[in-house]
Amino acid sequence: xxxxxxxLAAQTGFVPPVLKGVKGDVAARTVTGPxxxxxxxxxxxxxxxxxxxFISSAGEPRTRAIAADLETLAAALxxxxxxxxxxxxSETRVFLxxxxxxxxxxxxxxxxxxxxxxxxxxxxQKSGGAMILNATFSRDDHTPLHELVHYxxxxxxNRPPLWLEEGLAEYFSNAEIRNGVMYGGGRLRRHTDVLRTxxxxxxxxxxxxxxxxxxxxxAEGQAVFYAESWAVVDWLIxxxxxxxxxxxxxxxxxxNGAAVExxxxxxxxxxxxDMETSLHAFLLRRPDYAMTLRVPRAAxxxxxxxxxxxGLLYELGRFLGGxxxxxxxxxxxxxxxxxxxxxxxxxxxGLGRFDEALAADPKDAELDLAYAESLMKEQIGSLAQTGExxxxxxxxxARELAQRAIDLGDRSGRAFGDLGVSYIVERCRPxxxxxxxxxxxxxxxxxxxxxxxxxxxxPGIAAxxxxxxxxxxxxxxxxxxxxxxxxxxxxxxxxxxxxxxxRARSAQVAYAARAVILRVETARATELVHQxxxxxxxxxxxxxxxxxxxxxxLEAQAADYEKVAATNRQIAAYNEAIGxxxxxxxxxxxKSLEQLLxxxxxxxxxxxxxxxxxxxxxx
Numbered sequence: 216x217x218x219x220x221x222x223l224a225a226q227t228g229f230v231p232p233v234l235k236g237v238k239g240d241v242a243a244r245t246v247t248g249p250x251x252x253x254x255x256x257x258x259x260x261x262x263x264x265x266x267x268x269f270i271s272s273a274g275e276p277r278t279r280a281i282a283a284d285l286e287t288l289a290a291a292l293x294x295x296x297x298x299x300x301x302x303x304x305s306e307t308r309v310f311l312x313x314x315x316x317x318x319x320x321x322x323x324x325x326x327x328x329x330x331x332x333x334x335x336x337x338x339x340q341k342s343g344g345a346m347i348l349n350a351t352f353s354r355d356d357h358t359p360l361h362e363l364v365h366y367x368x369x370x371x372x373n374r375p376p377l378w379l380e381e382g383l384a385e386y387f388s389n390a391e392i393r394n395g396v397m398y399g400g401g402r403l404r405r406h407t408d409v410l411r412t413x414x415x416x417x418x419x420x421x422x423x424x425x426x427x428x429x430x431x432x433x434a435e436g437q438a439v440f441y442a443e444s445w446a447v448v449d450w451l452i453x454x455x456x457x458x459x460x461x462x463x464x465x466x467x468x469x470x471n472g473a474a475v476e477x478x479x480x481x482x483x484x485x486x487x488x489d490m491e492t493s494l495h496a497f498l499l500r501r502p503d504y505a506m507t508l509r510v511p512r513a514a515x516x517x518x519x520x521x522x523x524x525x526g527l528l529y530e531l532g533r534f535l536g537g538x539x540x541x542x543x544x545x546x547x548x549x550x551x552x553x554x555x556x557x558x559x560x561x562x563x564x565g566l567g568r569f570d571e572a573l574a575a576d577p578k579d580a581e582l583d584l585a586y587a588e589s590l591m592k593e594q595i596g597s598l599a600q601t602g603e604x605x606x607x608x609x610x611x612x613a614r615e616l617a618q619r620a621i622d623l624g625d626r627s628g629r630a631f632g633d634l635g636v637s638y639i640v641e642r643c644r645p646x647x648x649x650x651x652x653x654x655x656x657x658x659x660x661x662x663x664x665x666x667x668x669x670x671x672x673x674p675g676i677a678a679x680x681x682x683x684x685x686x687x688x689x690x691x692x693x694x695x696x697x698x699x700x701x702x703x704x705x706x707x708x709x710x711x712x713x714x715x716x717x718r719a720r721s722a723q724v725a726y727a728a729r730a731v732i733l734r735v736e737t738a739r740a741t742e743l744v745h746q747x748x749x750x751x752x753x754x755x756x757x758x759x760x761x762x763x764x765x766x767x768x769l770e771a772q773a774a775d776y777e778k779v780a781a782t783n784r785q786i787a788a789y790n791e792a793i794g795x796x797x798x799x800x801x802x803x804x805x806k807s808l809e810q811l812l813x814x815x816x817x818x819x820x821x822x823x824x825x826x827x828x829x830x831x832x833x834x
Contacts, residue, residue: 250321250531250535251317251320252548253531254314255524257272258272259526260272260275260520260521261526262282262518263306264516264517265301265516266289266366267282267286267306267309269282269311270527270530270531271310271311271350273312273313274313282517285359285363287510288363288390289363290510291390291508291510291511292363292364293367294508296463296466298368298375298466307343308530308534310345310348310534311350312349318348321347324538325338325538334349337359337361337365338537339365344362344365345537357389360387361384361385362384363387364384365384369688373471374719375469376475377424378422378440378444378447379444379469381440382447382449386399386445386449387399387400388403389401392510395509396507396509398506400449406446409438413438413439415443416443418475419487421447450494451483452506459506461483464482468482472718523555523556524552528549528552529549529559529562529565531548532544532545532548532549532551536565549562549566559575560572560573560579560582561576561585569586572585578623580621580623580625581625584617584630587616587617588633590609591613597723599691600727600730601727603734604640607640610638610640611637611640613636613637616633627686628683628685628686628689628692629689631685632683632686632692635676635681635692635699636691636692639675639695641675643702643703676699682696693719694728697709697731701736729763736762737759740752740753740756740776749783750776752773753777754773756772757770760773782820785816785817786817786820789820789824791807792824805831809828
């Protein structure tokens with residue numbers, strides 16, 4: 216078998232292979248529609264393989280062949296290293312068009328330019344990955360295989376740095392499988408040409424590139440970034456020893472937070488300068504292939520069913536709904552689906568008509584989850600933990616819906632994640648809450664009768680732990696789990712999860728994780744103040760200031776609490792002396808006042824204590 220037929224037509228100019236379609240994750244697009252519906256007379260099918268769902272107009276034989284090729288390469292890569300693994304309970308949707316005029320509007324919208332001369336893109340969305348492909352094959356475009364690597368890496372709990380992930384995706388993008396053997400690491404001439412004709416980045420700068428860096432987002436920088444990332448990965452694999460053991464040890468170390476130079480020295484015994492020197496000489500004498508691997512038998516089973524007009528428009532609308540500026544287009548597709556089938560339950564749910572959707576199909580767990588997520592709003596997705604939920608009743612209804620989806624047989628990370636997120640409105644023991652204002656000490660009117668206002672968050676934590684194991688790429692679930700750990704005081708579990716969130720290569724996720732710490736600990740301090748435990752509150756704030764790298768405002772607030780606590784103790788001691796006087800215990804009162812005055816006192820307390828001590832003379 217030969218994978219070249221999977222590779223799509225060549226592009227003119229460089230196009231970033233990975234596009235982010237999650238709401239709020241990219242700049243606003245100017246090319247937003249309208250996107251014409253596919254021709255009504257065109258036949259579409261849904262073909263499901265182990266890891267992919269194809270929405271295809273390319274016919275059953277061709278679609279099955281493409282599915283088999285992708286599954287075969289996925290099996291080969293997963294057999295190569297544990298760092299490549301498929302999602303436990305999700306699938307990537309592949310929209311396969313045979314008519315370029317029907318796919319072109321999608322490419323123009325995703326790339327935000329007219330007449331985009333591409334034939335394949337990958338989009339990462341909250342609901343899972345998606346590919347838009349033209350069924351016009353040639354040997355030059357490596358988009359599907361590149362994106363397959365991203366898909367396999369994204370399901371690993373620890374993600375490598377950006378340069379390393381993109382370098383791996385490029386390295387395997389032109390893999391070939393012939394006679395049961397995978398050949399990887401073939402020469403990519405576009406990269407070698409760039410490296411020979413353009414100024415390269417110093418390795419320290421390459422390793423520091425992030426998704427918001429110019430080197431990743433501007434066309435000139437992209438070409439050098441991808442070429443150099445590919446070259447470094449190629450060098451690391453070729454010098455990795457037997458079975459590339461050194462490379463995979465290096466990869467594990469870097470994924471777990473080790474500095475590149477530290478991991479390089481540990482696995483290869485070389486410095487960055489050593490690698491940079493040998494890298495350029497290596498490119499001049501580089502052989503064609505670096506790796507061969509016996510391919511295991513892949514799960515080749517597929518199921519194919521016809522896709523009616525309503526089902527097709529729903530699937531396209533669902534994809535468009537994951538892109539912020541395309542909600543109007545998404546709704547238009549859902550309405551088109553309902554014109555074809557007025558009782559299409561998922562299209563009804565897409566338009567927010569959830570009660571009608573559940574009545575139309577009460578056994579579809581997808582509807583329960585969609586309804587639950589609509590109730591929890593921004594807490595599901597890229598804005599998780601950036602605000603505080605205010606409608607506890609909505610979250611409790613979402614909990615019932617998520618549990619119903621699980622009872623219907625949905626055991627996905629999404630289902631358990633939705634269930635776990637619904638608990639963020641509950642109080643946790645031993646202390647700490649989501650917001651900065653302590654919760655009421657009596658049962659809230661919105662709480663069900665008989666429910667303990669201090670109900671623990673243990674069921675939510677258990678559900679989120681399961682969701683994180685099943686869907687490690689869902690940073691929203693990980694953020695909520697981290698918040699739960701901090702709220703219950705489980706620092707041992709919170710610390711490694713925070714480190715993982717910091718490595719997620721998302722400024723939003725890193726900000727949200729730090730905001731969780733600030734919000735939870737200030738809430739804990741506020742609750743301690745309400746309990747008149749000012750010294751404990753001050754300690755919480757001082758620990759928080761230290762954890763955040765030193766915060767003068769927090770230190771000042773802690774000092775104020777400590778001062779008030781000291782004053783309160785002095786007042787209590789003075790009041791005890793007053794009690795002793797009232798009981799006629801003059802000697803004891805004099806001793807208490809003298810001990811009080813021996814320390815540093817609040818001015819008012821000191822004045823009153825001296826006055827009372829003078830009055831006790833002669834008694």
